Amino acid sequence: MNTDDEMYEDYDVDDDSAEESGNESIDDMEYDETGTQEFDFDDNGPSRTHSKLTRQKSFEVLDKSDLYSESHKLIKEVMDVLSIPSEACVSTLLRHMKWNKEKLIERYMENSDKLCADAGVPNLKLDKPVDKGIKQFSCLICLEDFSPSQTYALSCDHRYCLPCWKSYLEIKVSEGPECIYTNCPAPKCKVRVHEDAFKAIVSPEVFERFSSFILKSYVDDNPQVKWCPAPGCIYSIRCDRKERKEAVNCKCGFQYCFNCNDYDIGDHMPVPCSQVDKWLQKASDESENVTWMLANTKKCPECRSPIEKNGGCMHMTCKKNAGGCGFEFCWLCRGPWSEHGSTTGGYYNCNKYDKSKAKEEDEKATDAKTELEAYMFYYHRYESHRNAMKIADEQRKNAHLKEQQILSKFEVRSADTKFLMEATEQLLRNRRVLQYSYVYGYYLDKKSQERNLFEYLQEDLEKHTNFLSTLYEQSLDKLEDYQSFIKWKEQVTNYTRITKKFLDNFVEGVSGGLTAVH
Amino acid sequence: MANPSTSNKRLQKEITDLQKTPPGWGSASIVGDSLYKWKASVAGPEGSPYEKGTFDIEIDIPADYPFKPPTIKFATKIYHPNIKSDGTICAQVLSQWSPQLKIVDVIIMIRSLMTEPNPDDPLEAEIAQQFRTDRNAFNKTAKEWTKKHAK
Structure with missing residues (x-):
């Protein structure tokens, strides 16, 4: 590895x-x-x-207005470079080119007519004004008559009444993000409905939704910007x-x-992304269940139902109420129980076992069980730290409550409570690293030298993190006076610092390849 | 959202037009009292293996019609690469939907699919394979099915 x-x-x-x-x-x-x-x-x-x-200031959190100004800055740049006066046209072109400015400019220089036609803004025309001669107009969608002022057509001159346009576009928006690629309603027409048309026709609420889909495409098409995956979070990074x-x-x-x-x-520091994938795949893999079944169950020799032995003697009954057949057999050799008794070794042994095929099967199961036990060991600890991290996250959210209690009980300055937040943040970081350290440990060569150092550092970090956690959770009732508060505060502050050092050591050790003690 | 009277009025007009000028390919009418459920009897196109058969087609129309397309299902069994054994049709046919199209246009589209199957986008892979490699055998089975089911 x-x-x-x-x-x-x-x-x-x-x-x-x-x-x-x-x-x-x-x-x-x-x-x-x-x-x-x-x-x-x-x-x-x-x-x-x-x-x-x-x-490292290598990333930037963006809110909706940042995305809006970024995307509009891009539009303006293209408008300047290509001398296209219409924002709606350029916006449509950019969306067509997945917001890739360079590629858009290149393609435009190559063959602007083709690019504009492909993008659905042929000749950079947005719409077609109604002919002055026409007095009345029949809409091809609702088949009703309208005065020309109540109609609209894109540059392709496929004219429909405004109520039909409104229904058409609002249904498209209700169908989701693809609405930003809506074409003219005429059969096979490839002219795209641009932003200005949406804005003029649909209700302000629907246009708001349409605009947010445009920003969504700006993020989705941009490999450097991604939405924050936290539930309900509106930011992107x-x-x-x-x-x-x-x-x-x-x-x-x-x-x-x-x-x-x-x-x-x-x-997931200190584990590389690829290992996280592998671990998660393993955790969700159906084959793990199969391994468990192999290690923990045997099939009824009669009806092949899987049976788990959870204690007691070797006399097994395939329970009918659990869907079995009622067959009674020996757990060790899988022979019928009727052949067993004091002559075969009693209830807790079976002298037929050594010669039976069952022994071979069991040896296979033991291998699977060892591997499974190793996995369970790491998984259990991974999960424990994961859960502890969730608790630490709650503590972080509620730290200000503890702060208030302290402020009212000991009459201290708010600066004196800053250590609480620092401690919860440190706990959170430690738990997170510890959680993934068990993934790292699982994949680390079982016999390697690195393993010793790894486990040594991990143990240190774990021990001190647990200590800080206990210290932090100490009930305020136990602190009788200002002096004891100050003492506690110093302890927490010190341990925050100490665990930080252990975390740094651990991270440093792992990143340094675990070859020497620093 | 679409004004519910749009679909209502338009379907009324479509029915009136159908009564005024009955189509050459058969007939179409509403089922029961609902304007949104139609049934059509369609003659198999001339020159196709479905010739001389009559195919019943069920048409379900959504409330947002004509902004959303109807759904189509063959009630008569038909041997065709783009029509599943349960009668449903490859969605590709209606993916190019335009609110300007009418129910009669949909039936015309289906008839042209009967004349010219699209084996590159099949719902029944085996039939499509046969259509591509052994056209005579395909025509033979399609004709037999037409004779048997589409009277």
Whole structure:
């Protein structure tokens, strides 16, 4: 297994690109106040890593208005470069080209007529004014008569009444994101309905929805921008780096791997993305159940129903009320129980076993069981830290309540309670890393030297994290006076610092390839 | 959303037009009292293996008609690469829907599909394969089915 190389690939930091991107927005700075940090690795070696455990401003949280201004900036740029005065035309062209400005300009230079026709804005014309000579008009959709002022046609001159246009477009919007690619209602007509037409025809609420689908396409078509995967989160994040699949912090408070972009996975440091995939696949794999069945059940020798032995003696009965056949047999040799008794070794043994085929089958099952037990060990701990992390997340959300209690009980300044938030943030980070450390551990070669160091560092981190957790959760009732509060505060602060050091050591150790103690 | 009277008025007009000028391919009318459920009897197109057969087609019309297309189902068994054994039709036929099209247009589209099956987009892969590789055998079975089921 080439774990070390994978680690580097996934967690490398390219310092230059971090500076180039320069996305030092105010939004990012807010996170420094709450103490949220990112852990970054440095490919110049672990010696420098420690000093690099500071935030990298390599991503940017975007809200709806940011997306709006970004996309409109792009539209304006294209309008300038290609001297196209109509915003609606350029917007349609850009959507057609998946918001790829360079490609759009290139294709436009090659053959502007073809590009415009393909995009559904032939000759860059938006609509066709009604002929002055026409007094009355019959709509081909509702088959009713209208005065020309109540009609509309795109550049293709397929004219319909406004009520039919409204119904047509509003139904398209109700059908979802594809509405931004709506064409003229005429059969086989490829002229696209542009933004201005939507705006003029549909209700403001529907247009709002249409506009949000345009922003959605701007994000979806853009590999550098992704929606935050936290449920109900309205933000998206821009991350310009191509190589590193780093963790990012959304404004909603969620920290996650930008590459995996998955709410359940979150930030999976120190494990590379590929290993997370493998682990999750394993966890969800049906074959795991089969392994369990193999290790824990035997088939009834008569009817082949699977039977689990959960204790007691070797005398088994295939229970009829559980869908079995009622056959009584020996668990060891699978022979009929009627042949058993004190002569065959009694209720807890069976001297027929050694010679039976059953023994071979059992040996197979033992192998499966060992592998299963190893997996269960890691999975159980992975899950425990995952759950502890959820608790820590709740604690973080409720930290201000504890803060209020402290403020009223001990008459301290609010600056004196800052350590609480710092402690919960630290706990959260530790739990997250510990959770994935068990994935890392599962795939680490069982006999390797690295394993010793890994387990040593992991144990340290785990021990101190649990200690901090207990300390943090201590009931305020036990703190009798100001002095005991200060003592507790110092303890929590110290342990926050200590666990941070253990976390850094762990992360550093794993990223350094676990070859030497730092 | 669509004004419910749009679909109502338009379907009324379509029915009146059908009564005024009956189509050459058979007949179409509403089933029971609902304007939104139609049944059509369609003559198999000349020159196709379905010639001389009469095929019953059920047409369900959505409330958002004509902005959304009707759904079509063959009630008569037919041997055709784009029509499933339960009578449903490849959605491709109506994916190019335009609110300007009428029920009669849908039937005309179906008739042209009967004349010219589209084996590249099949619902019945085996029939499509036969249509491509052994046209005579295909025509033979289609004719037999027409004789047997589409009287």
